[in-house]
Amino acid sequence: MFEIQYPPPDERVILAGLFTPDMDKTLFEEDMQEMVQLCRTAGAEVVDVVVQKRDRPVASTYMGTGKLEEFGRMMRAKNCKALVIDAELSAGQVRTIEKVISGKVVDRSQLILDIFAQHARTNEARVQVELAQLRTLYPRLTGAWTHFSQQVGGIGTRGPGEKQLEVDRRLVQKKIYDLRQKLKRVERSRQTQRKSRESMFAVALVGYTNVGKSSLLNALCGCDVLVENKLFATLDTASRRTYVAEAGTVVISDTVGFIRKLPHQLVASFMSTLGIVAQADLLLVVLDASSAWHGYQLDTTHEVLKELGADHIPQLLVLNKGDLLVDAFARKQLEIAYPGCMCVSAFCEDDMRRLKQRIAALMREVRREKAIDDIVAQKTRAILSE
Ligand SMILES: Nc1nc2c(ncn2[C@@H]2O[C@H](COP(=O)(O)OP(=O)(O)OP(=O)(O)O)[C@@H](O)[C@H]2O)c(=O)[nH]1
Numbered sequence: 001m002f003e004i005q006y007p008p009p010d011e012r013v014i015l016a017g018l019f020t021p022d023m024d025k026t027l028f029e030e031d032m033q034e035m036v037q038l039c040r041t042a043g044a045e046v047v048d049v050v051v052q053k054r055d056r057p058v059a060s061t062y063m064g065t066g067k068l069e070e071f072g073r074m075m076r077a078k079n080c081k082a083l084v085i086d087a088e089l090s091a092g093q094v095r096t097i098e099k100v101i102s103g104k105v106v107d108r109s110q111l112i113l114d115i116f117a118q119h120a121r122t123n124e125a126r127v128q129v130e131l132a133q134l135r136t137l138y139p140r141l142t143g144a145w146t147h148f149s150q151q152v153g154g155i156g157t158r159g160p161g162e163k164q165l166e167v168d169r170r171l172v173q174k175k176i177y178d179l180r181q182k183l184k185r186v187e188r189s190r191q192t193q194r195k196s197r198e199s200m201f202a203v204a205l206v207g208y209t210n211v212g213k214s215s216l217l218n219a220l221c222g223c224d225v226l227v228e229n230k231l232f233a234t235l236d237t238a239s240r241r242t243y244v245a246e247a248g249t250v251v252i253s254d255t256v257g258f259i260r261k262l263p264h265q266l267v268a269s270f271m272s273t274l275g276i277v278a279q280a281d282l283l284l285v286v287l288d289a290s291s292a293w294h295g296y297q298l299d300t301t302h303e304v305l306k307e308l309g310a311d312h313i314p315q316l317l318v319l320n321k322g323d324l325l326v327d328a329f330a331r332k333q334l335e336i337a338y339p340g341c342m343c344v345s346a347f348c349e350d351d352m353r354r355l356k357q358r359i360a361a362l363m364r365e366v367r368r369e370k371a372i373d374d375i376v377a378q379k380t381r382a383i384l385s386e
């Protein structure tokens, strides 16, 4: 397999994880490796990886205070700017940890948000990322104010600090409101576009980041959307039409990739982009056949689809990058593990022809089922109105 592209690092960081007995060891290791990839994609160099074993997380600081103090000293000794923690931390935890280590803390959500912010190219993607960032920032500002009043508190202290934070909170609220209005406008124009395509069968490519969704779109539709060997190359939706023999014209859409523990604010903010998934007639769920972690990629995809209310849509499982499999046995194993799946390579014309044939068969099946549903609904309405 070839190396993922990373930008030149401009910040040194220490990566920390907490291992508790209820965690799966291999998944924990995979998570930490993925965090290293995320740090590098965000432009940070991981100078050291540290793991603490505990029975459970500490409520106020997530990791033990003694360990955190040690990490703080390590950061200064190794000239690191931040401690990256593989967890979703609350606003209160971030504040307390920052005090203990006397430095900056970045959690998994913040890291992913940061990458999204760097990769956002279109206006819509930028608005969505900004909205997600503000939604993360808002509770932190609120928390900061609570903390301030608790720490200083009392008469004579409710001065500029509190007022400033109050102003900040109102500004953030106003900004969130403005961004949501902007997104609503984008959503309206998107709906107009969708209406003009309503009669067409809609297929959406979904799956983990970097599995080859955009490459499949290009191969199936003969287009040229951005393909890069990096995490979260695509942040927008691209829809292209293509003709499928014996089934007609189909519109295929490619959108932002998923990742384990995708920040909730991001999914919420990317609803306008991801809305296309919930409205599809068929989902092509793409996995990386050459990755040892395709099972987790599938679990994550199912989780996000559920969150999007798209888990009821018919699915075809596509195991891409089949050309990287070492032997025919590996392919057979996958076909047994995922009955009905298609193992393909986006680079193989013959595979793309087979995939189109399978899409055509599914289109006919989905249309037939829809027609039956419509007849049942019509008859039920007629009986009820008698
Ligand atoms: N060997 C091999 N590489 C592939 C195949 N499909 C895609 N790739 C490579 O995998 C990398 C990621 O491809 P993309 O199409 O950008 O993946 P994506 O799923 O759209 O990624 P995001 O937009 O970041 O979520 C690129 O370097 C592609 O050239 C394939 O079938 N075989």
Ligand SMILES: [Mg+2]
Binding pocket: 213, 214, 215, 226, 227, 233, 234, 254, 255
């Ligand atoms: Mg892509």
